Structures are given as C-alpha cells and as structure tokens.
Amino acid sequence: MTIVREPVTCLVDPFAGRMSGHSGRYEKRLSDLAGVYENAGAHEALVKSLNDPVVYSVEDFRPGTHSGDLNYGVTRMNPGRVDREFFLTRGHIHAQADRPEIYYGQSGHGLMQLESPKGETRIVEITAQTICYVPPYWIHRSINIGETDLVMVFAYPSDSGQNYSIIEKSNGMRHRVMKSGNGWELVDNACYNPRTGEEVADLMKNNS
Numbered sequence: 001m002t003i004v005r006e007p008v009t010c011l012v013d014p015f016a017g018r019m020s021g022h023s024g025r026y027e028k029r030l031s032d033l034a035g036v037y038e039n040a041g042a043h044e045a046l047v048k049s050l051n052d053p054v055v056y057s058v059e060d061f062r063p064g065t066h067s068g069d070l071n072y073g074v075t076r077m078n079p080g081r082v083d084r085e086f087f088l089t090r091g092h093i094h095a096q097a098d099r100p101e102i103y104y105g106q107s108g109h110g111l112m113q114l115e116s117p118k119g120e121t122r123i124v125e126i127t128a129q130t131i132c133y134v135p136p137y138w139i140h141r142s143i144n145i146g147e148t149d150l151v152m153v154f155a156y157p158s159d160s161g162q163n164y165s166i167i168e169k170s171n172g173m174r175h176r177v178m179k180s181g182n183g184w185e186l187v188d189n190a191c192y193n194p195r196t197g198e199e200v201a202d203l204m205k206n207n208s
C-alpha cells in the first residue's frame with residue numbers, strides 16, 4: 001500500500017554547516033584520508049601536528065530508500081592543505097551510477113571535481129548560491145580552496161548508494177587540485193590507472 005508521508009522542513013545554518021532535524025551525521029578526520037593525498041609524508045605529519053582534526057562533517061535526512069525519494073543534507077569542510085593539495089572529500093560514484101546529485105553552495109569557496117568513467121575531468125567552481133548539477137555517471141569529490149569552511153547543501157535519489165572503491169582502484173582521480181599562486185591548478189596524478197573499456201562499459205550499463 002502506498003503511504004503518503006507528511007512534508008518535512010529542516011533549517012540550514014549556512015556558516016556552521018549544520019541542519020536541524022537531521023537523522024544522520026558523520027565526520028571524517030584527517031587520518032581517514034590516508035592514501036588520498038599525493039604527499040603521504042606531509043599528510044602523516046599534519047595528522048600529528050594538528051592532532052587529527054575533523055576535516056569534514058555531513059548531516060543528512062534520509063526519508064526512504066526507493067528511487068522516487070530524495071536524501072538531502074548539508075556538508076561542511078575545513079579549509080586547509082596537505083602540502084600544496086587542498087582539503088577534499090574522499091569522493092565517489094553512485095553505486096547506482098545513473099543517479100544524479102545537486103549541490104547548492106551556502107558559504108565558502110570550493111570546487112567540485114568530476115571525472116567521467118573514461119577519465120575526463122570537469123571542474124565546477126562553487127560559492128554561495130551556486131547550484132552544481134552532478135549528472136549521472138560522474139565520479140565527484142568536493143574541494144575547499146577558500147580560507148573559510150565550505151558549506152553546501154546536497155540532494156540525491158535515495159537509492160543512489162556510494163561506491164568509494166572506484167577511486168582507490170584507479171589510484172585516485174586523474175587530476176589533483178593544487179595551490180598555485182593565489183589560486184589553484186590541475187596537476188596530473190602520476191599514479192592514475194585508467195579504467196579499462198570493459199570497466200567503463202560495466203559502469204555505463206548500470207541502469208535500473
């Protein structure tokens with residue numbers, strides 16, 4: 001039997017990166033990002049010198065689990081760098097790879113790094129009031145290139161799921177975002193291992 005649920009509202013604090021009424025919360029510490037940054041020694045040293053800080057947190061609301069429903073929430077990331085590489089999220093592709101996502105900038109200055117299954121890179125700059133549409137099939141990760149917390153609201157179909165291992169399998173994303181002067185630049189990831197044609201086809205057939 002179809003259930004008609006009641007509407008829900010949540011209040012977002014655009015600077016603290018908090019959301020009232022959230023049903024879930026998780027945090028990532030700098031040590032959780034081991035293996036993600038190019039300079040592993042600098043990462044290890046920073047974990048020690050900063051006493052392993054929380055580098056990003058997520059508060060979300062998950063109303064259901066089927067494709068016609070939406071999970072949504074707010075994500076907050078500290079500013080900072082490991083050597084020249086900006087603080088970032090681990091990144092993922094949706095386990096149901098044809099599911100999209102929306103990010104809506106609240107405060108701070110960030111980038112969304114997107115990579116197609118074939119390994120093409122796109123960068124979307126996000127500041128307050130920017131909506132970033134992550135189309136189906138793109139691996140995505142957010143990066144804080146500013147001096148303050150980066151806060152974004154997000155929403156994605158409730159049955160999307162997250163596949164984090166896709167980035168581990170290719171030894172990271174094709175490019176790294178590094179500080180350059182007062183801005184940033186894309187640098188090739190020398191360890192990148194492209195997906196095979198078979199792996200790309202496998203990802204692209206993930207429709208349901």
Ligand SMILES: [Fe+2]
Pocket residue numbers: 092093094101140156
């Ligand atoms: Fe996502």
